Amino acid sequence: MKCYFQGCVEKGTTKEHIPPRSFFPDGEKTNLLTVKSCEKHNGAKSTNDLYVLAQICMNSAPSNRAREVFLNKVAPQLSYNNDALRKMLLEGSYQVDGGVAYAVNIERFDEFFMALSCGLIFKSQQAQLPSDYHISHIYHRLVHEPDEQRDAIETGIDEFYDEEPLDFMAFGNPKTHNERIYTCEIHGLPKFQGSITIVHRFFGVFKVTSMLSRLVSFNNDDPSQPTSQH
Structure with a gap:
């Protein structure tokens, strides 16, 4: 079987956890999902x-189990490897009234949710996300510079996908089990017939919407007629 990651042609010789094991408290292994992965993509997002996880916990606490997971999974790693994780989190931070605001490295988030989305698609379909899909993400709980047009679009997307998928948009269910840690819903026509939306929820409050948009090109004979890119 091929590796789970979009476009990878290597065989899946290892298992990748989606989400990673570090997101779940010890003793809750029954909640872990795995997909086949090559060696490269098994460790692609490990850093x-x-x-x-730390950023999600800090933007979710004290709701649900975010504080527990931070103390048990993140805090012990802050001093590891010459304070590497602590330095990473502090990069770009600044003082605010009553504490510290931590900047978010969106590139790291995008890489993480790219891999997570590919894993969820593979788990629900037993097939890779086709190469003619582009993935982007909306981080609803992260603070950014005000932009009325973008904010209105993101709010509309948030509200539209806030319910379970309609029957005809039930793309597939990877069967996440632990709603107090992580759940997801996948909206889209089955068998990759159109664009796909994945709604991730961590600790019940940190929401991320992954938009898997199918790319199209125009037919050279009739530019008004789009055709799927392959």
């Missing part, structure tokens, strides 16, 4: 896992 981002704890960084993303």
